[in-house]
Amino acid sequence: MVHAAISAFSSFSPATTTAREALEPGSSVQFEPSSFAPQPERPVAHGGAAGAKRILFVTSELADFVKVGGLGDVSSSLPRALAENHDVRLLMPAYREVMELERDIEIVGHLPSHADIPPCEIGKLTCPDGMVVYVLICPELFEREGNPYCDELGEGWSDNEIRFARLSLAAAEIAADEPGLGWAPDLLHLNDWPTGLAAGYLTWRGHEVPSVFTIHNLAYQGECDSTRREALGIPAAALESGDALDSAGRISFLKIGLAYSSHVTTVSATYAREITKPEYGCGLDNLLASRAEEGRLSGIPNGIDDSWDPRIDPHLEFNFAMSDWRGKRENTQFIRRMFGLAVSNGPLFAVVSRLVHQKGLDLTVAAAESIVRAGGQIVIIGRGERPIETALCNLAARFPGAIGVNIGFDESEARCMYAGSDFLLMPSRFEPCGLSQMYAQRFGSLPIAHRTGGLADTIEDGVTGFLFDEMNIESYMRAIDRAFAVFNSTDLFYAMRRAAMASRYQWREAVKPYHRLYQKVLNQYWQAGVENPSVRRYAANQRYVAY
Numbered sequence: 001m002v003h004a005a006i007s008a009f010s011s012f013s014p015a016t017t018t019a020r021e022a023l024e025p026g027s028s029v030q031f032e033p034s035s036f037a038p039q040p041e042r043p044v045a046h047g048g049a050a051g052a053k054r055i056l057f058v059t060s061e062l063a064d065f066v067k068v069g070g071l072g073d074v075s076s077s078l079p080r081a082l083a084e085n086h087d088v089r090l091l092m093p094a095y096r097e098v099m100e101l102e103r104d105i106e107i108v109g110h111l112p113s114h115a116d117i118p119p120c121e122i123g124k125l126t127c128p129d130g131m132v133v134y135v136l137i138c139p140e141l142f143e144r145e146g147n148p149y150c151d152e153l154g155e156g157w158s159d160n161e162i163r164f165a166r167l168s169l170a171a172a173e174i175a176a177d178e179p180g181l182g183w184a185p186d187l188l189h190l191n192d193w194p195t196g197l198a199a200g201y202l203t204w205r206g207h208e209v210p211s212v213f214t215i216h217n218l219a220y221q222g223e224c225d226s227t228r229r230e231a232l233g234i235p236a237a238a239l240e241s242g243d244a245l246d247s248a249g250r251i252s253f254l255k256i257g258l259a260y261s262s263h264v265t266t267v268s269a270t271y272a273r274e275i276t277k278p279e280y281g282c283g284l285d286n287l288l289a290s291r292a293e294e295g296r297l298s299g300i301p302n303g304i305d306d307s308w309d310p311r312i313d314p315h316l317e318f319n320f321a322m323s324d325w326r327g328k329r330e331n332t333q334f335i336r337r338m339f340g341l342a343v344s345n346g347p348l349f350a351v352v353s354r355l356v357h358q359k360g361l362d363l364t365v366a367a368a369e370s371i372v373r374a375g376g377q378i379v380i381i382g383r384g385e386r387p388i389e390t391a392l393c394n395l396a397a398r399f400p401g402a403i404g405v406n407i408g409f410d411e412s413e414a415r416c417m418y419a420g421s422d423f424l425l426m427p428s429r430f431e432p433c434g435l436s437q438m439y440a441q442r443f444g445s446l447p448i449a450h451r452t453g454g455l456a457d458t459i460e461d462g463v464t465g466f467l468f469d470e471m472n473i474e475s476y477m478r479a480i481d482r483a484f485a486v487f488n489s490t491d492l493f494y495a496m497r498r499a500a501m502a503s504r505y506q507w508r509e510a511v512k513p514y515h516r517l518y519q520k521v522l523n524q525y526w527q528a529g530v531e532n533p534s535v536r537r538y539a540a541n542q543r544y545v546a547y
């Protein structure tokens with residue numbers, strides 16, 4: 001059975017400016033110059049503006065229809081930012097939510113069965129802003145209650161390997177122009193384990209389309225028993241080579257994505273380094289370290305889209321701007337009422353999180369009593385692992401009026417919590433990038449977070465938030481104590497809030513490294529393996545044919 005997934009990206013250069021720089025008039029986000037050697041621009045294979053590429057962005061979540069976590073947000077905002085320069089289309093399963101929400105789906109293609117993977121229709125829908133989304137219509141696989149990965153009880157779907165093999169195979173088939181859509185991509189952009197097999201199918205079928213594979217979260221690898229090989233249409237040689245199996249001998253969708261894609265990215269520079277080490281590598285650190293040595297692993301930090309603006313966000317009860325602290329306070333009172341908290345002048349801490357081991361909720365449970373005794377209150381929204389849900393509900397029962405918990409998933413409520421809180425608690429054990437801390441900063445809530453992955457890259461300690469170094473309660477409490485001290489020093493607190501709200505992580509800047517990466521990957525393919533060892537390897541194995 002494939003495990004449930006959530007996914008995350010880093011950069012050739014930081015995509016963000018520091019809050020201090022952001023406060024300086026006229027400053028602009030700078031990127032290090034591209035490290036890629038100048039390459040001649042090849043004319044776009046299928047037309048379009050000079051330099052524009054046809055990109056098929058393949059994902060298992062899209063916030064427009066269904067969002068489990070950060071991948072849903074990135075899938076919605078990154079392709080839109082890329083569309084300024086490229087012809088980008090999305091491919092995703094036609095989940096129940098898609099079929100219910102979207103009536104205007106045109107059937108544009110059919111894909112046959114392969115091994116145990118059933119046939120499906122390809123539907124095409126166009127979002128109000130013009131974004132084209134191809135959806136795979138296969139009711140037996142995708143139209144279910146529950147979320148993309150799990151049933152209503154939180155159990156991973158028992159046929160997840162077939163469901164996401166269907167998605168992956170469709171991506172490879174569209175890349176090869178098999179369904180005759182009148183559009184085929186120059187490059188596939190794959191995201192997390194549900195799309196990993198696509199890179200394999202491309203290679204095994206000899207399709208000449210390069211792929212970029214983005215790791216949003218290495219902890220979810222999509223494993224299934226090796227006896228499923230034939231059912232998934234994986235050649236025996238792939239298992240013999242070791243490219244497809246994890247250390248326990250199971251087929252790993254994520255490893256296939258890493259092994260067969262042209263280039264691997266993850267969602268922050270720090271996480272890109274961390275995953276090459278055993279501590280964070282989830283058993284794939286050696287493979288990732290060799291990708292890094294080949295120059296085929298990079299970190300490109302996520303951005304956030306323009307909807308995250310407290311001045312205009314329609315989800316908020318009270319819109320507010322930087323320095324409109326009265327407006328911000330109205331949101332705080334609103335949240336207190338929403339969670340049934342007592343009237344208070346103390347700081348309000350928020351947790352907006354998937355409730356999983358990664359997020360370090362155990363540390364927040366351990367810190368809660370001290371926070372309440374010091375005059376703070378905590379509001380929590382989240383859904384996930386049952387023991388964590390129970391621990392948080394117990395906490396609310398212990399501290400009525402001071403701690404409020406909502407076990408659930410609600411976009412509006414989450415946005416109101418970023419707007420209403422003074423601090424965001426985010427003691428993640430690891431964090432590929434993290435969007436919540438960026439949203440919180442934009443809404444004037446200072447994150448208190450573990451110095452790891454994207455948290456280390458997007459929070460300026462003592463300027464836009466607070467970082468702690470050791471994943472233990474003592475280190476976490478020291479950061480929380482610093483937050484209390486700042487809260488009680490009004491001028492400093494407001495200055496930090498202003499700096500946090502000025503932090504810029506907009507996608508229109510964060511997207512630039514992807515433009516360079518797509519060009520690099522395509523150039524390597526066009527030059528048919530002259531310089532790239534991996535391409536040479538494919539050529540030598542006759543698994544790669546140059547354009």
Ligand SMILES: Nc1ncnc2c1ncn2[C@@H]1O[C@H](COP(=O)(O)OP(=O)(O)O[C@H]2O[C@H](CO)[C@@H](O)[C@H](O)[C@H]2O)[C@@H](O)[C@H]1O
Binds near residue numbers: 009068069073217414
């Ligand atoms: N109960 C709830 N109700 C409403 N909204 C909720 C919610 N719980 C969480 N959310 C929302 O879900 C998103 C979470 O995104 P994150 O990037 O912070 O973490 P996640 O682990 O899901 O993402 C993974 O993928 C992203 C994308 O690359 C990486 O940034 C990250 O490090 C990686 O773990 C945010 O939009 C947040 O507001």
